[in-house]
Amino acid sequence: MDNAAGMVARLMTAARVAQASEADHEEHAYWTLAWETVQGERGKTALQCGLGLLRSADVLERKVGCDVVGKAANAHESLRSEAATALMALAEVETEVCVLLSLVCGLGRAQDPRAVPVLVRLSDHEDADLRRQVASEITFTNSGLPDGPDVQALIRLTQDQDPEVRSWAAFTLGFQLEQDTTAIRDALWKCTTDECSEAREEGARGLARRHDPRAVPLIAQLLDSDDGSHVFTLDAAAILGVPELLPALAALEFDPPETDQAIAACDPVRRARMEEDAWTVVVELERLRSDIGAALSSPRYESVHWMKVTHRETVDAGYDVASLLTRAGGDPVRAAELVVADLTGSAGSGPRTDRLSESAG
Secondary structure, three states, X not given: OOOHHHHHHHHHHHHHHHHHHOOHHHHHHHHHHHHHXXXXXXXXXXXXXXXXXXXXXXXXXXXXXXXXXXXXXXXXXXXXXXXXXXXXXXXXXXXXXXXXXXXXXXXXXXXXXXXXXXHHXXXXXXXXXXXXXXXXXXXXHOOOOOOOHHHHHHHHHOOOOOHHHHHHHHHHHHHHOOOOOHHHHHHHHHHOOOOOHHHHHHHHXXXXXXXXXOHHHHHHHHHOOOOOOOHHHHHHHHHHOOHHHHHHHHOOOOOOHHHHHHHHHHOHHHXXXXXXXXXXXXXXXXXXXXXXXXXXXXXXXXXXXXXXXXXXXXXXXXXXXXXXXXXXXXXXXXHHHHHHHXXXXXXXXXXXXXXXXXXXX
């Protein structure tokens, strides 16, 4: 097995090759090796190697150092504080945009609220790519305050001159964060008139997640427009789950799978049947395996019913009940059997596209 120092040396070579060729496959190879470098017992040594690169006079070496430090923080929670401290120190003196881009990404992976002031300062940088990176990463280091400096920075970025920055800021503010204030809603409402279609849809979805009454006619209007694929808007319709949106949904010519999910959420009859079937899945799981526990929840900000499943011999899992039932052909008994197969590794479990999250049990 290669040691961490040797792999970091290989990573530097891969970085120079990727920089020279600008080919996607070389970039992919670099990131694959970066992730492998920090895995398992190599993580701590890789972090130290990355920290050493942060002090280099070479721009590319500092960039790679930020990538390694960020990947190590992502892979090992115990290393996050040290990683964040080093990256924040570098942010005080670093001027190269390519390094700052990797630095901001690394701070996101470190998930340390101490980094909020650094990201807020960089949110005002002259480089649009860096502002966009801040808008996408600040959610992972957020202060948790309803009117914190990070929230204020995102609100400002929703009015940025660059459409990509506005779109990412609207996504983070509306979809990633769960704070709900008048200032946030006002910012999201302004996004709904943006010339960028993605920013408009993200603004509408953010309002829908907060069940703002203005969202219902707005979503109906967006569904009736010819802009975009409507995926974000369909998600917003499903979150709202109101019958008033059924005519606009039925009139859609573009018909992705999300359309039927939105209709099911807005149709009172189908919604009631799905809720009944969801409970049947829980009951059937208890009958099949008493060692598997399941609980249903319907988060305010989500369009689906979640089912949290626990099993003492595996990891915990979360399921989107509607998608699970779709995989089971609408049969709640079969859905319960699929969950058992997923958690116990039984044959025939099939692809787990409905399984939303897993964490150590």
